[in-house]
Amino acid sequence: GAGVSQSPRYKVAKRGQDVALRCDPISGHVSLFWYQQALGQGPEFLTYFQNEAQLDKSGLPSDRFFAERPEGSVSTLKIQRTQQEDSAVYLCASTEGPEQFFGPGTRLTVL
Amino acid sequence: RKEVEQDPGPFNVPEGATVAFNCTYSNSASQSFFWYRQDCRKEPKLLMSVYSSGNEDGRFTAQLNRASQYISLLIRDSKLSDSATYLCVVNTGTYKYIFGTGTRLKVLA
Numbered sequence: 489g490a491g492v493s494q495s496p497r498y499k500v501a502k503r504g505q506d507v508a509l510r511c512d513p514i515s516g517h518v519s520l521f522w523y524q525q526a527l528g529q530g531p532e533f534l535t536y537f538q539n540e541a542q543l544d545k546s547g548l549p550s551d552r553f554f555a556e557r558p559e560g561s562v563s564t565l566k567i568q569r570t571q572q573e574d575s576a577v578y579l580c581a582s583t584e585g586p587e588q589f590f591g592p593g594t595r596l597t598v599l
Numbered sequence: 600r601k602e603v604e605q606d607p608g609p610f611n612v613p614e615g616a617t618v619a620f621n622c623t624y625s626n627s628a629s630q631s632f633f634w635y636r637q638d639c640r641k642e643p644k645l646l647m648s649v650y651s652s653g654n655e656d657g658r659f660t661a662q663l664n665r666a667s668q669y670i671s672l673l674i675r676d677s678k679l680s681d682s683a684t685y686l687c688v689v690n691t692g693t694y695k696y697i698f699g700t701g702t703r704l705k706v707l708a
Contacts, residue, residue: 519694528607530686530698531643543694579642586631588696590642 490514492591494580500597501570509565509594511580521588522555522565523579531579537563549574570598600625603689605699613707616677620702622687623669631690632663632670636683637701643686646672677706 493512501507513520518539523531524547533547539560548555552571557563567574575598581588605622612618624632632649647654649661649670660673674681687699 521694521696523698528700530603530700532698533695536694538694586633586648586690587645588635588643590644592642 492580492582492589494578494591494594496594497592498595498597500599502599503572504569506566506568507570507596509567509578509596511563511565511591513561513563513580513582514584514589515561517582517584517589518560519583520557520563521581521583522563523581524549525577525579525593527576534565534578567596570596572598574598601699602626602697603687603699605687605702607700607702609703609705611705611707612677614677614679616706617673617675618677618704619671619673620685620687620704621669621671622699622702623667624687624689624697625668626689626691626697627668628691629668629689630692632661633688633690633696634659634661634670634672635686635688635698637686638683643698646685674704677704679706679708682706 520537522534525531535555536544537557552568554566577593579593580591634646635643636646637643653662658675662671684701686701
């Protein structure tokens with residue numbers, strides 16, 4: 489069956505631009521996570537949704553980061569006024585039981 | 600101190616060798632433990648869950664030591680295809696999963 493998909497796979501932005509990253513979780517998965525993974529590091533928690541409710545956004549680095557999942561399926565992570573330190577891979581995961589299924593990630597490079 | 604700590608490596612081992620990684624965690628209330636594998640420029644994928652009694656899956660054995668707050672992963676008869684980063688993951692019983700930085704393994708021909 490289809491796994492978690494993310495788009496775009498690669499994004500290059502100029503500093504100050506806004507970007508939007510999309511995640512399509514596995515159909516029927518209630519829980520959805522966003523992570524940020526810097527080079528040589530493990531994924532760092534950003535935010536968690538249960539259906540359309542954002543239950544935890546404590547990992548979002550600043551108020552420039554915003555995530556939504558309005559209909560409880562597709563989710564979008566938006567970063568406003570991107571900075572160089574935002575360059576990373578952004579991973580989305582949906583869960584079934586204890587296992588997290590990750591999408592391929594969006595590699596964001598901010599110039 | 601990080602909540603989940605791993606030796607970043609790299610561990611360079613010859614084919615056929617046995618290699619072991621440890622991971623320590625700081626939250627004694629942690630309830631679930633996992634090893635994920637991440638290939639270069641790919642997403643993490645679940646390798647195995649770690650149970651209190653220890654568990655084995657083919658050449659892979661995972662152990663949990665609650666008293667010392669660490670988990671381990673043992674790989675026997677290493678294959679070239681085992682080369683990857685191994686991520687230790689801890690869950691405190693809520694929805695939040697805490698990832699270690701990963702340990703890089705290179706299996707050499």
